[in-house]
Amino acid sequence: MAANMRLEIEAGEFGSNGRLPSEESLAEQYGVSRGTVRNALALLRANGLVTSRRGTRRVVLGTARTQSFQELLSFTAWARSQGEEPGARTIHNRVRPATVAEVEVLQLGAGDEITEVLRVRLLGRVPVMLERTVYPSRIGAAIGGLAPDPLSHTAVLDASGVVFADSEHTIDIVAADPTDAHTLGCAEGTGLLREIRRATDPAGVPLLWSEDRFLPGTVSFTVHNSAAVSSLARRRGRL
Amino acid sequence: MAANMRLEIEAGEFGSNGRLPSEESLAEQYGVSRGTVRNALALLRANGLVTSRRGTRRVVLGTARTQSFQELLSFTAWARSQGEEPGARTIHNRVRPATVAEVEVLQLGAGDEITEVLRVRLLGRVPVMLERTVYPSRIGAAIGGLAPDPLSHTAVLDASGVVFADSEHTIDIVAADPTDAHTLGCAEGTGLLREIRRATDPAGVPLLWSEDRFLPGTVSFTVHNSAAVSSLARRRGRL
DNA sequence: GAGTGGTCTAGACCACTAG
DNA sequence: TAGTGGTCTAGACCACTCC
Structure with a gap:
């Protein structure tokens, strides 16, 4: 399973604000195809762990810790x-x-x-x-x-x-x-x-x-979202 | 662009709680490959618009209205x-x-x-x-x-x-x-x-x-998440 | 057992970034 | 201009649902 790549990135293999290897080299390194690498990275991106941008390598975002x-x-x-x-x-x-x-x-x-x-x-x-x-x-x-x-x-x-x-x-x-x-x-x-x-x-x-x-002060909520995909909405008034 | 498929689904083409056509038939209908269809549907899924489940067709979820x-x-x-x-x-x-x-x-x-x-x-x-x-x-x-x-x-x-x-x-x-x-x-x-x-x-x-x-009562926030991908975290205490 | 979505492959071309 | 991620294709096999 190629999604285990996540763990290595989370383990700080590339540092905070570091750049990931290219998709192609990751594919080679893990012995999988580029499509598989992209699937895995899409997950990390949705969780706010890495950026994604045409033309440059992905960057590790320091933030973002979502829950299961x-x-x-x-x-x-x-x-x-x-x-x-x-x-x-x-x-x-x-x-x-x-x-x-x-x-x-x-x-x-x-x-x-x-x-x-x-x-x-x-x-x-x-x-x-x-x-x-x-x-x-x-x-x-x-x-x-x-x-x-x-x-x-x-x-x-x-x-x-x-x-x-x-x-x-x-x-x-x-x-x-x-x-x-x-x-x-x-x-x-x-x-x-x-x-x-x-x-x-x-x-x-x-x-x-x-x-x-x-009770106030006992909990807070954090949501990550990106220009590509958002799961958050702000609404007027009470529910 | 195959992601326009979103609009048709949002327009209620298949009704609320209706079932989507299979990926293959959507691919044929739009004249694109199955991979392209899957990309488009992945977006809708992330936004909580449809379910996704091996073995059955996707179901339209009535809820979920995220913001740009x-x-x-x-x-x-x-x-x-x-x-x-x-x-x-x-x-x-x-x-x-x-x-x-x-x-x-x-x-x-x-x-x-x-x-x-x-x-x-x-x-x-x-x-x-x-x-x-x-x-x-x-x-x-x-x-x-x-x-x-x-x-x-x-x-x-x-x-x-x-x-x-x-x-x-x-x-x-x-x-x-x-x-x-x-x-x-x-x-x-x-x-x-x-x-x-x-x-x-x-x-x-x-x-x-x-x-x-x-001010209380002026706004509320809504987040959608699924077992596959979550962007929400609840934390202990104040920030 | 037929049909479905999930995963994966191996290739192609394009849009964009950065040197 | 070289390297990168974004998009797309055409195929394969598998896990699962449901009849």
Whole structure:
């Protein structure tokens, strides 16, 4: 697999701000074709690791450290990757009919049921986030009959053969409501950093909708994009 | 150019949640090779427009509307794309020696000068954001001798032949300081949505560093990512 | 088992950068 | 002008989905 080239570049083989060898010489060096080299480099470029420009060799960008898809979906996986101990306290876990908005966003039928989970998330012993997740009932069933506080629902779903493929993250500010204030220990009205996530399976079927509210100062988000390909949008107003 | 295929798909040729024709039939239909088709589809996939999965045809994802690179760098271009009238009021525009942090992030030499611009940005007549931008002096020179309130510095730089190629956006919450409170008309301590941007040219040379502070409720950010390629990272704590 | 996307090859020409 | 990345072609085989 030629995409292992990534590791060598990440290992600083060419230094920060250094120039990569030409595609042709990389191809020779790895014993693959130029097309394969280009595929590998396209990945690095999308992740903001190298530049790309006709006429000159690629340059290593010092910046850009993106996270795996898994870490972006699972608070537990993310916390561990940051060297923190993840925790969870379930406030409720119930099955109820989907609201109109939920029917829309999860592509359900009218009257379908969903599983709603509300949890406080901790780093160490400190609450940092309130997480409200909504699963279609066919997904929710997998986590419905679990022990009260399994750390990672995402891991459970993975093990059940549920495959996450695409996700969309929306980030804005929301004022803490009484529930937020009580569970996170902040004043009502405090501005919380909100991350709304929608994840779908490889066929484009919605698997999950969630709204996470982080205490200020506990988290920040970084996105890389280039003139060639962008995955970021800024929108007017609240969601 | 085969990438025009995008438009046809965006135009809803295959419907939302519809399935695309096979790569081979698209190739025939457009009179190009399969490799070309794959290149075009890779773009659509990165932007979250279609899924991709071995064994089945691609599916159109209803969601995902990303913005152009230009719109992400220029408040003016962005505001217009949202159907709003952009405005700006310059608070100051000065040249001074770079701080240690600025030398680092803009890859300058010790003692180099930078141009710092502080502006309130408006939509219609309403202030929504306070923008602090730092340019290396060679870039700042292009906007230093301008009329007091040119709307878009980015447009001016474009016209001067400055090419933006990559950017990195970091998003978090920051409490309004006295300057923020005064210029944006909010209470001191209010949580503002902060977007820190770094942009580089095609060679990886830093062109700009900026910190934008938005009033709550005026803006939200959306990122798409897939298991194959991610450009998003969540980090612990403040920047 | 037929059809699909993922990966790879070996070549070609072009647009651009930089000396 | 030489070297580089961008685009494209025409083919091959494989892994996977779904009937």
